[in-house]
Every structure is written in structure tokens, then in C-alpha cells.
Amino acid sequence: MAGTAYRTDRRPRCHAMGLGARLFTAIWLMAILATPLCAVAQPSPRAVLIVDESEPGSPFSSRFNAQIHATLDAETAQPYAIYAESLDFGHFGGTDYDAVLRTYFVDKYRAKPLSVVVVLGSSALEFLTRTRSQIWPDVPLVFAAFDGGIARASLPANATGTIAPRRLQDLVKSARVLVPKLARIALVGEQLERQPFREHYRRELAQLVKEVDVIDLTGLPLAEIKTRVASLPDDAAIVYIPIYIDGAGISHNPAEALTIVAAAANRPIVVDSDSLIGLGAGGGSAISAEDLGREAGRMVARILNGERATDIPIAVKDLARPIFDARQLKRWGVSEIALADGSELRFREPNAWERYRWQILAIAGVLAIQSLLIAWLLYEHRRREAAEGESRLHLLEVTQMDRAVTMSAMSTSIAHEINQPLSAILSNAEAAEMILAEKSPDLNHLKEIVADIRRDDLRAVDIIKHLRALLKQDEIDGQIVDLSKVLNDTLEIVRPQAAEHGVAVDVKAEPASMPVRADSVHLQQVLINLAMNAIDAMQNVPASKRMLALRINRQDDEVMVSVADTGEGIAPDKLNSIFEPFVTTKEQGTGLGLSIARTIIGRYGGRIWAENRPEGGAIFRFTLNLAEAQRA
Amino acid sequence: MSTEAPVIHVVDDDTSVRTALGRLLRAAGYQVCVYESASHLLEQLPAAERGCLLLDVRMPGLSGPQLQDVLAKMGFALPIIFLTGHGDIPMSVRAIKAGAEDFLSKPVSKKVLLEAVDRALRRYDETHAHDVQMSLYRDLLSSLTPREREVFGLVVRGKLNKQIAHELGTSERTIKAHRHNIMQKFKVKSLAELVSIAERLGVLTAPADG
Numbered sequence: 001m002a003g004t005a006y007r008t009d010r011r012p013r014c015h016a017m018g019l020g021a022r023l024f025t026a027i028w029l030m031a032i033l034a035t036p037l038c039a040v041a042q043p044s045p046r047a048v049l050i051v052d053e054s055e056p057g058s059p060f061s062s063r064f065n066a067q068i069h070a071t072l073d074a075e076t077a078q079p080y081a082i083y084a085e086s087l088d089f090g091h092f093g094g095t096d097y098d099a100v101l102r103t104y105f106v107d108k109y110r111a112k113p114l115s116v117v118v119v120l121g122s123s124a125l126e127f128l129t130r131t132r133s134q135i136w137p138d139v140p141l142v143f144a145a146f147d148g149g150i151a152r153a154s155l156p157a158n159a160t161g162t163i164a165p166r167r168l169q170d171l172v173k174s175a176r177v178l179v180p181k182l183a184r185i186a187l188v189g190e191q192l193e194r195q196p197f198r199e200h201y202r203r204e205l206a207q208l209v210k211e212v213d214v215i216d217l218t219g220l221p222l223a224e225i226k227t228r229v230a231s232l233p234d235d236a237a238i239v240y241i242p243i244y245i246d247g248a249g250i251s252h253n254p255a256e257a258l259t260i261v262a263a264a265a266n267r268p269i270v271v272d273s274d275s276l277i278g279l280g281a282g283g284g285s286a287i288s289a290e291d292l293g294r295e296a297g298r299m300v301a302r303i304l305n306g307e308r309a310t311d312i313p314i315a316v317k318d319l320a321r322p323i324f325d326a327r328q329l330k331r332w333g334v335s336e337i338a339l340a341d342g343s344e345l346r347f348r349e350p351n352a353w354e355r356y357r358w359q360i361l362a363i364a365g366v367l368a369i370q371s372l373l374i375a376w377l378l379y380e381h382r383r384r385e386a387a388e389g390e391s392r393l394h395l396l397e398v399t400q401m402d403r404a405v406t407m408s409a410m411s412t413s414i415a416h417e418i419n420q421p422l423s424a425i426l427s428n429a430e431a432a433e434m435i436l437a438e439k440s441p442d443l444n445h446l447k448e449i450v451a452d453i454r455r456d457d458l459r460a461v462d463i464i465k466h467l468r469a470l471l472k473q474d475e476i477d478g479q480i481v482d483l484s485k486v487l488n489d490t491l492e493i494v495r496p497q498a499a500e501h502g503v504a505v506d507v508k509a510e511p512a513s514m515p516v517r518a519d520s521v522h523l524q525q526v527l528i529n530l531a532m533n534a535i536d537a538m539q540n541v542p543a544s545k546r547m548l549a550l551r552i553n554r555q556d557d558e559v560m561v562s563v564a565d566t567g568e569g570i571a572p573d574k575l576n577s578i579f580e581p582f583v584t585t586k587e588q589g590t591g592l593g594l595s596i597a598r599t600i601i602g603r604y605g606g607r608i609w610a611e612n613r614p615e616g617g618a619i620f621r622f623t624l625n626l627a628e629a630q631r632a
Numbered sequence: 633m634s635t636e637a638p639v640i641h642v643v644d645d646d647t648s649v650r651t652a653l654g655r656l657l658r659a660a661g662y663q664v665c666v667y668e669s670a671s672h673l674l675e676q677l678p679a680a681e682r683g684c685l686l687l688d689v690r691m692p693g694l695s696g697p698q699l700q701d702v703l704a705k706m707g708f709a710l711p712i713i714f715l716t717g718h719g720d721i722p723m724s725v726r727a728i729k730a731g732a733e734d735f736l737s738k739p740v741s742k743k744v745l746l747e748a749v750d751r752a753l754r755r756y757d758e759t760h761a762h763d764v765q766m767s768l769y770r771d772l773l774s775s776l777t778p779r780e781r782e783v784f785g786l787v788v789r790g791k792l793n794k795q796i797a798h799e800l801g802t803s804e805r806t807i808k809a810h811r812h813n814i815m816q817k818f819k820v821k822s823l824a825e826l827v828s829i830a831e832r833l834g835v836l837t838a839p840a841d842g
Contacts (some may be wrong), residue, residue, distance in 0.1 A: 187707070419717035422736035424648035427656040430742035434659035449655060456648050499645075499692030 001404050006030040017573070018260030021402045039622060045079040046304055048072070051128065053197060055084040055244075057252075060289045062411035064120055064144070068300065080115075089123045090195070091251060097133065105135045116300050119143040120292075121197050140309035147200045148288065160312040164297040164319040168204040168239070170285030171270045172212065174322045175237035178282045178329075182237055187267030188225055188261060190268075198241060198272070211584030217631035221255060226264035238269040240281060242369035255279055261556070268332050275322055277346050278396035282332060283324030283431035286344075291319045410514055413493050416461045421456035428453045435576035466492070475579035480627045483514040483523060483559050487552055488528040494548075501535050503546040510552060514559040515627040518604040526600050526608075529593040530563040535584060537618065557626055558606075562579040569612040597621025638753050639663045639683035641674050643699070644715070645691045645725035649738070653686065653715075653745075660746055670694035674702065679686060680709050682760070684733065684752035689716035697727055702732065709759065712751040715740060771830055772817055780817075783810040787823070 039041045049066060049536055052061040065084055072080055087101065128135065143161030176182045185208070208214060217228050218241060225246070229238060240261060255276060262269055271277065274286030299312055311619030322340060326348040329336065336345060374619040432449045435441045466489055478526020486507065498505045516523075531548060538546040549564040570578060574603045577583055579598045584591035601608040601622045608622035640662045647668075654664045661685070662839055667673040667816045671693055673685075685703075687696035694702070703712075711733040714724070724735035733752045734792065736744060745805050776784060779800075787798045797804040820826050 416717040419651055419738040420646045423715075423740060424646070424652040425716070425740040426741060427649070427652035427745075431652065431655035431659045434656070434742075445655075452648060452651065456652075457650075496690075498691075500690070502693065 007443050027503055028440055028523055034241050036210070039413040046114050047079050047083060047112050048107075048116045048118065048300060049083045049085065049109070050118040050120065051085045051087065051124050052119075053089045053124035054128075055088045057087070061086065063289035063550050064293040067290045068118060068297045069499060070295050071297025072304070074302055075431035076296055078304040080304060083109075083112075087121075087124055087127065089127075089197075090127045090242070091253070093514070094466070098127065101127070102131050102134055109136070114139045116303050116484070118296055118300060119145075121145060122147040123197050125155075125161075126370070129154060129156050132234075140303050142296050142299045142303065142309070144190075144292045146197055156316075158309045160299055160309045160314055162292065162299070162315045162317055164200075164287045164295075164317050165322060166200075166285070166287060166291055167273050168201040168208060170320050170322070171239050172208065173270055174283045174285055174324070175239065175270045177324070177340075178270065178332055178334055178342075179235065179237045180338075181235050184213040184233060184236035185217055186217050186229065186232055186238045186267070187241060187365045188220075188229060188234055188238050189257075189322040190245065191219040191242045193243060194245075195241065200242075218448060221244045222250065222252065222260060223248070225619060229261055229265040229267070229596045232267045234264070234267075236267050237282075238265055238267055240269050240271050240276070242271075242273070242276070256449070266326065274344075274346075277323055280323060282328035282334075283322065285320045286323045287319045291317075295319075312513065313364055331603050386619040412461055413469050413496070417469075417492065418460055420587045421460040421463070425453050425460075426455045428456070457582075464494075479516045479519060481520040483516050483518075483522065483561065483624065484509055485513070486520050486523045487527060487550065487561065489520075490524045491550075493524075493528060494531045495534065498535055498548055501539070502543040502547070503535050503538055505548050505550070507550045508552075509550075510554055512554065512555060516554065516559060516604065516624040517627045518600075518624060522600045522604075526622065527561070529597050533593060533620070534563055534567070534618075538564045540568070541566055544555075555623070559626055560621055560623045562619055562621045564613060564617060566617040569616060570610055570618045572612065575612075579608070634635065636663060636682070637663045638756075639665060640684065640686055640749060641665050641667065641673065641678060641710070643667045643670060643691070643696070644685045644686075644688035645669055645727060646688070648681075649688070656745070657686075657749070658751075660742070660750070670696070670699040670702075673699065677708070682753065684711045684713060684756060686715060686749075687713055689727075696725065697730070700727065700730055700732065704746050709756075711755045711759075713748050713752055717781055725830070757765060758834060766832065769818075769833055775817065776814065778812055780810050781806060783825075784814050784830070785835060787811055787814070787832055788827045788835060 018461075048068070052064065053060075054061055064081065065475060072082075080427075085105070111333070115137060117128065117139050119128055119141055120143075120325070123142075125143045125145055128141060130519070138158070140158035141156060145161065146166040160524040167340070172182070172185060175185065182568050192198055192205075205214060211279050215232075215236065217225060220228065222243065229607060233236070238261070240258055243252045243257040244254055245251055246257070258269070258271070258276055258279045258281060265280075268282035269280065271284040272286065273279040273290065277284065279287065294315060299309075302312055303309055322343040324339060324343060324345050326345050329345075337350075339345065370485075385475065428449045432446055432453075435446060435449075469481065487507075491505070495505055531550070534548050535546075538548075545566055547564075547566045549559075549562070551562040553560055553563075574583075578585075580591075581596045582591040583594075598608050601624070604624055606622055606624035608620070609616055610620050613619050634685055634763075640657050642650055642653050642657070642664060644666075645652070645668055650666045650668065654666050657664045668675070669691055687699060689696040703710075712727075712731070713733050714722055714727050714735045715738055716723070716735070717738045729775075730794070733755055734748045736748060748795065773781075773784075781798060783796060786799065791799070793804045793807045797807045814823070815826065817831055818826060820829065828834075
């Protein structure tokens, strides 16, 4: 085209200047031009373009780019701006595409001078090498590639980078983890030669076939792949080569294609890209985009900071790591322990512990405290039971002691009672003797005397019977006694005591007998205790008003005995506590009588309680079950 | 001594015992009154004629010993015999100290009982006789003339006739005559007897001027 390149020697008149004027202009121009340079400079951000060979939005390149950002933030103070381009060599290629790209890049970045171009992938690198002279010839290149076979010699000038080799044998290693008895590899997906960035696997295949059989299922249509992978032998694993275009010429998203293959496959799959983990692949070998990005980013930073690309040596870093999907491990029955150190395990469901660590700890803490509490309570309970047992034992001892005391008191009382009839008998007999010695003894009188003697003798016999009952070694359990009779017997002792204290006694008993299963002495103990308490309660009551009322009646299956007094009654809040040991209102009281009574009644399965009478005074009642014979 | 049979008062709450004792004592020739409680006795308080009390110890209401106290306060003078169905030693000691005649245990045989009653009646007699005697002496004392009284007081203090005459301002002969009258009135033959009577009357402890 017609350029403006030629120069004329003709100088237009108006431009003619003298030397001084030219000098002045030059200085003036320089001053103007130099001003921005002298001002506090805000240099414009350095443009960093990342060119990656995969499809737009590929997860790997997104993470790679993000890492470049992060690394530059960390490693350089230079302001920078990042641009990104995806070449999508999976879907597009050929010389025509080259031309399109060339024009596109040149036009697009004409006004945007680039400081560094980052190249991700060896195909992209090859592309830029090819087009170096046309596209950004002077811009330093930083590449990141997976292919260990990059020919150094073919690298452009002003380029440096990191090679992180991706090896098929790493894939096979991971496959062995998934299939311990691995004997076969099924290569599934796109043909290797169509994928420039995996093409180097082919070189490894030659070595690989020495270890395992290789089933070549590459280049098949997806439909057929699905069938073939469904019937693989048990000692096989699948190596998935991402499918961009399948054997039938249909375009696919490599990730989607993987899910379809995985759904159909009957063996584990290994992949070489970590963005494919989680789509059904069991594992594989992957290079972390972050690691690679960090390496590349550092180099970019160095260049931005002023170094020359040629001064930065090309790095070869083994960044490949075994990577597995925990869910697939579970599916194929592989334990996490089988993984080598340095393996990455994805989709590990954080087990309950990891997810809810604090909640678990809190709950565990609460449980621990609860357990401790329960243990302590159990301990206390046991101690308490032991103490109660002991106290019951003591109470029983005391009951027995009280029984002995009662018996002793009763026997004294009985001895006294016996003396009365015996005394009367003796005096009667002696009187009869004297009358008989008279001249004409009064026979009627003698008859009276003899009758009296007889009656008193029987009375004495009765009393002896009581004594026998007292002294007999009784069988406490199983013995049936008539509570009515026991009450009557007890009255023999109670009445004199009541009389001594000026207390009137009123007894109402149902005529029927009331058989209960209990020891008669125990029952007498209770009755005497209650009666004596009642008598004591009426000490301060005028003599004419002292009344001890005893009732015995039957209520369904039980017999109830009531002992009522006309004393001052019991404080309502003490109606229960008076049955506790050592609770007494008497000055000289032991406080044991009622608790012994309660123990005894409780022992025979009855109840005992106290009430206040509305007309004043207290009434103590106890119930006992009637023995079977009498049950209605 | 009265020819009437002595009266034994029996207090016992046990009917059989009371009846039997009554029979026995009557058969032995005594008169018997029976009471079923101490308050019954106090209600029907008998005359303190010759006799004694037979008290049960344990009774409803007033016990035997309590009745003893009440009777003592009242000045009721019949001797008391206790009968008890218990062997109550402390009580028996107390009762005896308080003046009871005896403390017996039931059952009591005729022999023991009647001996005790006998002793009780003798005690009564002694007390009674003593009382009678004392009352006699008091009458005699008050029957002395004032002058005789003075002389009596000095004589029993061992003063000689001469001294008494000097003190009272009369002659020895008058004193001798008074002395003779006094002895006659008191029916004693010796000074010693007179002194004894005077002592019993409490004259000796009175001031000397009679």
C-alpha cells in the first residue's frame, strides 16, 4: 500500500528554522515530554496474558489463572492486569485455525502491549512458537506444560517455563491401587494422537505393554464405548482419555463424556486431570493447577520485577500426585490405607468426627458428665441402700430390743396380774377353812367362796397363757394370729395403765375374728406403743376429758385398728415425721416407739398413719391384710 | 379396851382380792369395810375407832402411798398395812419411813396377814392409850391451883423444899403440903415419876417460873 514512508528533501518555507530555533524547540519539546517522566510516576499496569490450550471455562485453567493472580500478588509489587485466552485445541485445529488465531491475537492486542505471555499446555506453546514472528515477537514467554518430551531446541527465544510431566505410568500406578491384581489396561476415549497434550503417552505405551496388557478402546463412538466398558474382565482398569470428539465425529464435553462412560463401566477408571475426579473416575494422577500456577506465577513475577526470561532456567518439576475419589474407593472396596503417602483423597465425606467435631465433643462431654453423674448417683444409691440396710438392721435390732423391753414390761405386768387372782384364791381358801371350823358353817357362803376360787383360778390360767405366748420361741413368718384377740389381750395391760393415769378406755370391736399373718408380740408392741402414746398425750387434759378410744374393724381385705386420744393433736406438718426415728415430743421419750411400730406394720405389709380428729386429739390407724382364709 | 371388834378398812381395786380379804378377816373375827379406791375411802371417811387400814399399793387415781400422805396431813391416825402385787422395795422403804406398820406381798397367807393386823391393833392401842394418858395428865395439870402449879414446876426441876419456900416466900411446911397434894393428884409415889410426867407434858422445857 502507499506508505507514508518516503521522505522529500524539500522543506516547506514555514518550517524553515534557524539552529537556535530548532534547539529551543527541541528543548521545549523535551521538557514537555519529560514532564510526565519527572512527575510521581503512576506506571500503567503491566499486561499479563495467559493463553491456555483447553476449552474456555476449563476448571484447571481457571484455577491456574487464579493461582497466577495470587502468586503475582505475593511476589511482585508491580501493578499488573491479567488477560486470558483459551485456544480450545480440543475442538479446533488445523492451519486455518492457526490463521484465525493469529489475526485475532494481533488485532486484539495491538493496542495492549503485553509484558509477559503465560502459556499453558504444550500445544499452546507449539502454536506460539510457530507464530512467534507474527504474534508478540518480543514478549517474554512463560510456559507451563505437561509434556516431558518438549524439545528444548524448538523453544522460542525469550521463553522460560515449568514442565510438569504427566506420565501414563502414574496413571497405571493409581490403577493398581484401585485394582490390586491389575493385569490389563483399557484405554478408553479419544485416540492419543489426536490429543497433542497427551500424545506423549504413546511413547510410554511401548514400555507399558511389558507390564500389563493394553486393550485399545480409543477412537470408538461413545455408544460403543458404553457397551465395551460394561464387560471388562476383573483384572482390568480403564484409563480415560478425555473425549472432545468421539469416533462418530460427535462433539462432547470431556467431563460429560466421562460421566457417561463411568455410568456404563464395570471397572474402575483412572484419569489424568484433577478436574475429572468426582465425575465417576476412581482416581488417577493429577497435577494441581495451583502448584503449576505457582511455579509459572513466580517466573512471571521475576520477569515483571525486571529479570530477563532467558536468565530464568526452565524448570522440570514432578508435580504429579496420585489422586482418588473416596466414594469410588468405597465402591470398589479399596481401603484408604492402601493409598501411598502424598495421595490426595477427594470427596472424602468428612466423617462424622470431622464434620461435627465440636458437637461431638460437646455431646461426648455432656455424656461423660452424665455418666459420671449416673455413676456417682449409683454409688450414692448403693451407699444409701447400704446405709438404709444397716439402719434397717439397727431398727430391727432396736425393734427386737424394744420387743425384749416390751416383753419384760409385759411380763412384769403379767406377774402382777397373776398375783391378784392367786392372792384372792389363797385368802378365799383360808377363809373357807376358818368357816369350816365353825360350829355350823354357812354352806351358801362356802359355795360362794368355792365359785370365786374357781373363777380366779381360771383367770390365772388365762394370764399364764399370755405368758406362754410371750415366752414361746415364735415362728414369726407364717404365723396367723387373730388381731381381735391380740387387741383384747393387750387391753389387759393397757387398762391398768390407763386407769393409773385417769384415762377412760372405750373399745369398739367387730365381733368377727381378724386373722392376720404376723407375730402377736409384735402386734402387741404396736398396740401398747400407740396406747401409751395416747395416754401420755392426754396428760395435760382435765381428767374428766381423758378418753382413749380403740376401734377394730374390717375393710374389704384389710383389718383396720384405730387408736384415738383427746389430747392436743399433732402439728399438721409433723404427721409424717413423727414416724421417723428419734422424733419425740416427750421429755423422756426415745422417739423410737412409732418408728418401731412403722417398721413392724411395714414388715407385715400394712400401713400406719396419723390423723388429727376434727373434735380435737389425734388418731393413729394401721391396717393389715387379712390372711387368706378370711378373705371374702 | 373396847369390846367391839376392831374395824379393818380394806382398799383394793381388784374385786376378787377385796372380796376374799374381806371374807378372811371377817372369818377371823374382825369387822371389815371394803373400798374400791382411795377416793372412796376419803369420801366415806370413817371414824378413827379401833382398827387399821389395809391398802393396795397400785391403784388407779391415788395410789396407796399417796393416800397415806393425805391421811397423815389430815391427822387420821389409824395404822396402815400395805399389800402389793409387786415386789417394790424402794416403795416399801418409803412407806415404812412414812409411818406404815407393815408392807406385805400378795399372795398373802392368813398367818402373815393376821399377825400384821394384830401388830397394827397393838400399835393403835399403844397410840390410843398414850393419847388417853396424855389427855389425863393435861387435865390434871390444869386442875392444879396456881400455887400448886408454881410448886410443881420447881419441884420437878429438883429444887429442895427449903429453896422453893425461899423462892416463893412461904414456909417450907407449906411447900411440903403442896408437894403432897400434887403427888396425890398425879397419883405418883416418887419424885422420879412426877418428873417423868412433867417431861411428857413438856413442863421441863418451859421457863422456870411456871
